[in-house]
Amino acid sequence: MSWQWIAPLVSVAYLGVLFALAYYGDLRAAQGRSLVNNATVYTLSIAVYCTSWTYYGSVGRAAVSGVGFLPIFLGPLLMAPLWWFVLGKMIAIANASHITSIADFIASRYGKSPVLGGMVTLFVIIGVMPYIALQLKAVAVSMDVLVDHLGAGLALGDPPFLSNNTALYVAILMALFAILFGTRHLDASERHEGMVMAIAFESLVKLGAFLSVGLFVTFGLFDGFGDLFGRAMADPALRRLMTFDAVPGGYASWFSMTFLAMMAILFLPRQFQVLVVENFNKNHIRQASWFFPLYLLAINLFVLPIALAGRLIFANGAMDPDTFVLTLPIQAGQHWLALLVYVGGLSAATGMVIVETIALSTMVSNDLILPLLLRFRTVFRDDLSGMILSIRRGVILGLLLLGYLYFRLIGESQTLVSIGIVSFAAVAQFAPAILLGIYWPGASRRGAMGGILIGFLVWSHTLLLPSFAKSGWLAGSFLTDGPWGQAWLKPEALFGLTLFDPITHSVFWSLLANMGVLVFISLFDRQTTVEQIQAMHFVNVFDKGGKGGNEYVWSGFVSVVDLKRLVARFIGPMQAERDFAHYIHKRRLELEDNAQAPARLVAFAEKRLTGAIGSASARVMISSVVIGEELDLRGVMRLLDETSQVIEYSQRLEQKSRQLEAATRQLQEANERLQELDRMKDEFISTVSHELRTPLAAIRAFSEILRDNAELEASERQKFTEIIIKEAERLTRLVNQTLDLAKIESGKMEWHISEVNLAHIAQEAIDATKQLFDNKSVQLVNKVDDHDLMLQADRDKMIQVVINLLSNAVKFCDATTGLVEIHWQDTEEGVGLAVVDNGPGIPLEDINKVFDKFHQVRDSAADFLPGSGLGLTICHRIIERHRGRIWVESVVGQGSSFIFLLPRGVVEG
Amino acid sequence: MRACGHNGGLLETFGARSIAMSPLKRRQERLVALVVLGGLALNFPLLSLFSREAFVWGVPVLFFYLFAFWLLFVVLIALIVKGKSMAKE
Structure with a gap:
C-alpha cells in the first residue's frame, strides 16, 4: 500500500480513536463516574501546552539557537x-x-462589562489565530514530508510540497471533532469531560512518540549522549550551540521569553480552559504543579540531541530543521517510527486546536455575538439554547477556516517559533488586568480597558504589523523608516529603543503601556457599584460570605415564572425547570410561580445564564426582565445606613419597652399590694372599731343600767359589774394586742432572748389556757411531755405564740367532741411544736391568709367567734422574728395543724 | 499577640502564633521564595557562569545545568506542595 494513502488513513483512524475515547469519557461523566476526577488526567490535559510548535518547532529552534528554545518551557x-x-x-x-472563558473572567471582574468582554475576545482571536494556523501548517507539512519522502524515498534537496488541500481537510476534521465534543449541550460549567480525556490521551501519545524518536536518534543513530555531544562539539559550526552565545537576543530575550511563557501557561485561552474551566477538583493543582514541569522536562530532554543529530546528519542544511523529528527516522529507514512520530505531531496539533477552538467558540458566542444579538433583539420568544449551540458550531468552523486562510496567506513564510511567540505576546496583555484584578480591588473597568487597548495597539504595532511587513503584506519601508516616515515610530525601535530584540522590545513597551495605563486610570477612577461588588467578589473570593456579592445588586421586581422563562430560553425549558426545582428544593423555599423572586433566586438565575451566555449578556438579560432600577452605590449605602439605623432604633425601642414593661409590672404589683393594704387597713379599722365597740357598748349598757336602777339587787349589781370588768379586760387585751402588733411591725418590741425549753413553754401555755378548754369541754392532750427541745428564744413571746395557737384551736372546736393535741417537732430545719385540732378545717383558698391581720375565716359561725383576729398575725410576726417558720396544714372537715419550727442556733438581738 | 492573654509565656505565644499563621500561608511563602530562586538561577548573571564549552559526564555544561536545575526545581515543588506538615485544604 502506498504511503500516499497510509498517512491520511492513519490520521483518520487516530481521530476515530480520539472520538471513541472522548465518547466514553462523556458517557462516564453522564453516569456520574467521572474519569476526569483524577490529578494525573488533569496534569496530562494541561500538557496541551505542548503543541506541534513544541513537537517540531523546538527542534527547529534548537538547531539554530541551542538552548534558545527552552524559555518557552522554563516559564x-x-x-x-x-x-x-x-x-x-x-x-x-x-x-x-x-x-x-478568559474574556468572561475579565469582563466579570470589571463590572460585567460587555464592551470589555467583546474587546478581549476580539484581541484573543487576532492574537491566537496565527497559532491555530501554525498547527494546521505543522500537520500539513508533516503529512507532506511523510508522503513525499516515504513514497519516493528521501530525496535530499527536494523541497517539501505543501499540499493546500491537506491542511484544509485537517482543518475540517478538527472542526468536526471540536463541534462534536465541545458543543453537544449547554452546561452551566462548560466542562467537557470527553474532550479532556482525549486531550490527556494525546499528551501521552505525543510524549511517547517524541521519547521514541529521541531514544532512537541518541542511541540508534549515535552511541549515546557522550558520542552525540562530542561529535557536535567537534564540529565548529555546532560548537556555538553548546553555549549561550547562540541564543538570539541574549539574556534579555531569554528573560522576556521566559516571562511571556509564564503568562502564556495561565492566560492562553486553551490553558485557561483546561486549567480553570475543566478543573474537576481544586486539589488536583497540588499534583499538577510538580508533575506538569516533570512532563515538560521529559518531552524536552531529547530536543537538543535530535537537533544536533539533524545538523550533523543533514550537514548540507538542505532539510528544514523543523522537520528533523520526521526526517531523521525516514533517513534511517525507520518508516514505522516516522509514522509514529507523525501521529505524535498530529496529537500535539489536534489537541491544541480542539481545546483552543472550543475555548474561543465559548468566548465568541458569549462575549461577542450574543451581546450584539441581545442588544438589537431584546425580546425573544423561542428557546434560544439551540441557537447558541449553532452559533458556537459556526464559530468553531469559522475559526478553523480563518486559521487555514491565515496559513495560506502568511504562514508559509515564517518559521513555527516566530509565529507562536507573537501569540504569547498577545495573551500576555491580559496578565495585568487579571493578576491585578484578583489582588487589587482598586483596579477599575476603565483602567483595564485602557490598559488592554493600549497594550494591544503597541503589540500590533511592534509585533503583528512587522510580521505582515516581513511577509510582504506591508511595504518594507514600514519597518525600515517607520510609518509615514516617522523614525521614532519604527515598529522595532520605538522611540529609538534599539537595545532589545523585537520580541523583548515589544513585550517591554506593550506591558509598560498596559500596566501604566491600568494603574494610572484606576487610581483616578471612580468605580460603579457593580464594579465594586465584583471587585470585592474576586479579591475576597475565599472570605466566607463573599459569595453573596451578587445578591445586593437587583432591587426590582420579577416573578419566579418570568425568571424561569428567561433562563429556559437559553438553556432549554426542561433544564431550566430542573435547575429551578433543584435550587428551590435545596433551600426549602416555598415559591409560587407568580411570587416575587427573592434576590438570591435572581442571582442564581444570573449565574446560570452566565454559564450559558457569559456574564455581560446574562446581566443584560436579567435587567430586561427585572422591573425596577439597579441601585447605585449611594442608594445601597443609604439603604444600608437607614436599615442599620432603623435596626438600632428598634433595638433601643425594644429595650425601652422591655424596661417599661418591667416597670409596669412592678407598678402593678405595687398597686395591687397597695390596694390590698388599703383594703386591709379599712378592714382593720372597721374590725378594730367593731371589736372595740362591742365591749364598749356592753360596758356602757350595763353602766347605764347600774346608774338608772338604784334599786337593783346586790346579786344583780354584782353580776353586771363583773360583766363590765370582763368586757373592760377584753378591751384592754385588744388594745394590748394591737399595740403589740404595731410594736413588732415597727421594730420597737423588746426581745429577751434566753435558753428556753419548748416543753416548759408548752406546759405553761396549757396551764394558762386550761380554763378555756374546760369552759368549752374540749379535750387537750399534751404529747410533748418533758421532751427536751432547747433553743434560744424570747420566753414570754413564745408562750404567747403557743397560747394564741391553743386559743385559736379551741375556738374552732366543737364543744364536747373537740380534741386538741400538742406535738413536738424535731427536724433538720429546727425544733418546734404543732397544735392539732379536729375542727372544721380551713378551705384551700384561705390557707395562705390565716396569718393576715384580722383575717377570720368567713364562716357561718364567724360572727360568733370570739377573738381579735390578731392572734395568728402576732404568732407569725414572733416566729418570723426568731428566723423560724410557721404554717398551717389542713383538710376541710378533719381539722387543722398549726406548726412552727425555730432554728436551733442563737438568734441575735 | 492575642494568644498572649491565654497562654502567658512568650514561647507559647510564638508557638501559638506560628500555628495560627496557618500552614497554607507558610506554604505560600515557600513557593514564592522558590519562584524567586528559580528566576535568579535561570537568568543572567548566574546562567552565564555555565555558558562554557565544556562537558559534565559527556553533556555540555549549560545543558547539564539547565536540566539538572529543572529536575531539582520539580523535586522542590513536590516537597513543598506535598509537605506532610501541611493540613489538607
Whole structure:
C-alpha cells in the first residue's frame, strides 16, 4: 500500500480513536463516574501546552539557537509553584461565578462589562489565530514530508510540497471533532469531560512518540549522549550551540521569553480552559504543579540531541530543521517510527486546536455575538439554547477556516517559533488586568480597558504589523523608516529603543503601556457599584460570605415564572425547570410561580445564564426582565445606613419597652399590694372599731343600767359589774394586742432572748389556757411531755405564740367532741411544736391568709367567734422574728395543724 | 499577640502564633521564595557562569545545568506542595 494513502488513513483512524475515547469519557461523566476526577488526567490535559510548535518547532529552534528554545518551557516551570494559590484563586472565582472563558473572567471582574468582554475576545482571536494556523501548517507539512519522502524515498534537496488541500481537510476534521465534543449541550460549567480525556490521551501519545524518536536518534543513530555531544562539539559550526552565545537576543530575550511563557501557561485561552474551566477538583493543582514541569522536562530532554543529530546528519542544511523529528527516522529507514512520530505531531496539533477552538467558540458566542444579538433583539420568544449551540458550531468552523486562510496567506513564510511567540505576546496583555484584578480591588473597568487597548495597539504595532511587513503584506519601508516616515515610530525601535530584540522590545513597551495605563486610570477612577461588588467578589473570593456579592445588586421586581422563562430560553425549558426545582428544593423555599423572586433566586438565575451566555449578556438579560432600577452605590449605602439605623432604633425601642414593661409590672404589683393594704387597713379599722365597740357598748349598757336602777339587787349589781370588768379586760387585751402588733411591725418590741425549753413553754401555755378548754369541754392532750427541745428564744413571746395557737384551736372546736393535741417537732430545719385540732378545717383558698391581720375565716359561725383576729398575725410576726417558720396544714372537715419550727442556733438581738 | 492573654509565656505565644499563621500561608511563602530562586538561577548573571564549552559526564555544561536545575526545581515543588506538615485544604 502506498504511503500516499497510509498517512491520511492513519490520521483518520487516530481521530476515530480520539472520538471513541472522548465518547466514553462523556458517557462516564453522564453516569456520574467521572474519569476526569483524577490529578494525573488533569496534569496530562494541561500538557496541551505542548503543541506541534513544541513537537517540531523546538527542534527547529534548537538547531539554530541551542538552548534558545527552552524559555518557552522554563516559564511554566517558574509559574508552577505559584499555581497553588494564583491558579487556585482563579478556579475558586470561576466556580463561584460560573465563568467559562478568559474574556468572561475579565469582563466579570470589571463590572460585567460587555464592551470589555467583546474587546478581549476580539484581541484573543487576532492574537491566537496565527497559532491555530501554525498547527494546521505543522500537520500539513508533516503529512507532506511523510508522503513525499516515504513514497519516493528521501530525496535530499527536494523541497517539501505543501499540499493546500491537506491542511484544509485537517482543518475540517478538527472542526468536526471540536463541534462534536465541545458543543453537544449547554452546561452551566462548560466542562467537557470527553474532550479532556482525549486531550490527556494525546499528551501521552505525543510524549511517547517524541521519547521514541529521541531514544532512537541518541542511541540508534549515535552511541549515546557522550558520542552525540562530542561529535557536535567537534564540529565548529555546532560548537556555538553548546553555549549561550547562540541564543538570539541574549539574556534579555531569554528573560522576556521566559516571562511571556509564564503568562502564556495561565492566560492562553486553551490553558485557561483546561486549567480553570475543566478543573474537576481544586486539589488536583497540588499534583499538577510538580508533575506538569516533570512532563515538560521529559518531552524536552531529547530536543537538543535530535537537533544536533539533524545538523550533523543533514550537514548540507538542505532539510528544514523543523522537520528533523520526521526526517531523521525516514533517513534511517525507520518508516514505522516516522509514522509514529507523525501521529505524535498530529496529537500535539489536534489537541491544541480542539481545546483552543472550543475555548474561543465559548468566548465568541458569549462575549461577542450574543451581546450584539441581545442588544438589537431584546425580546425573544423561542428557546434560544439551540441557537447558541449553532452559533458556537459556526464559530468553531469559522475559526478553523480563518486559521487555514491565515496559513495560506502568511504562514508559509515564517518559521513555527516566530509565529507562536507573537501569540504569547498577545495573551500576555491580559496578565495585568487579571493578576491585578484578583489582588487589587482598586483596579477599575476603565483602567483595564485602557490598559488592554493600549497594550494591544503597541503589540500590533511592534509585533503583528512587522510580521505582515516581513511577509510582504506591508511595504518594507514600514519597518525600515517607520510609518509615514516617522523614525521614532519604527515598529522595532520605538522611540529609538534599539537595545532589545523585537520580541523583548515589544513585550517591554506593550506591558509598560498596559500596566501604566491600568494603574494610572484606576487610581483616578471612580468605580460603579457593580464594579465594586465584583471587585470585592474576586479579591475576597475565599472570605466566607463573599459569595453573596451578587445578591445586593437587583432591587426590582420579577416573578419566579418570568425568571424561569428567561433562563429556559437559553438553556432549554426542561433544564431550566430542573435547575429551578433543584435550587428551590435545596433551600426549602416555598415559591409560587407568580411570587416575587427573592434576590438570591435572581442571582442564581444570573449565574446560570452566565454559564450559558457569559456574564455581560446574562446581566443584560436579567435587567430586561427585572422591573425596577439597579441601585447605585449611594442608594445601597443609604439603604444600608437607614436599615442599620432603623435596626438600632428598634433595638433601643425594644429595650425601652422591655424596661417599661418591667416597670409596669412592678407598678402593678405595687398597686395591687397597695390596694390590698388599703383594703386591709379599712378592714382593720372597721374590725378594730367593731371589736372595740362591742365591749364598749356592753360596758356602757350595763353602766347605764347600774346608774338608772338604784334599786337593783346586790346579786344583780354584782353580776353586771363583773360583766363590765370582763368586757373592760377584753378591751384592754385588744388594745394590748394591737399595740403589740404595731410594736413588732415597727421594730420597737423588746426581745429577751434566753435558753428556753419548748416543753416548759408548752406546759405553761396549757396551764394558762386550761380554763378555756374546760369552759368549752374540749379535750387537750399534751404529747410533748418533758421532751427536751432547747433553743434560744424570747420566753414570754413564745408562750404567747403557743397560747394564741391553743386559743385559736379551741375556738374552732366543737364543744364536747373537740380534741386538741400538742406535738413536738424535731427536724433538720429546727425544733418546734404543732397544735392539732379536729375542727372544721380551713378551705384551700384561705390557707395562705390565716396569718393576715384580722383575717377570720368567713364562716357561718364567724360572727360568733370570739377573738381579735390578731392572734395568728402576732404568732407569725414572733416566729418570723426568731428566723423560724410557721404554717398551717389542713383538710376541710378533719381539722387543722398549726406548726412552727425555730432554728436551733442563737438568734441575735 | 492575642494568644498572649491565654497562654502567658512568650514561647507559647510564638508557638501559638506560628500555628495560627496557618500552614497554607507558610506554604505560600515557600513557593514564592522558590519562584524567586528559580528566576535568579535561570537568568543572567548566574546562567552565564555555565555558558562554557565544556562537558559534565559527556553533556555540555549549560545543558547539564539547565536540566539538572529543572529536575531539582520539580523535586522542590513536590516537597513543598506535598509537605506532610501541611493540613489538607
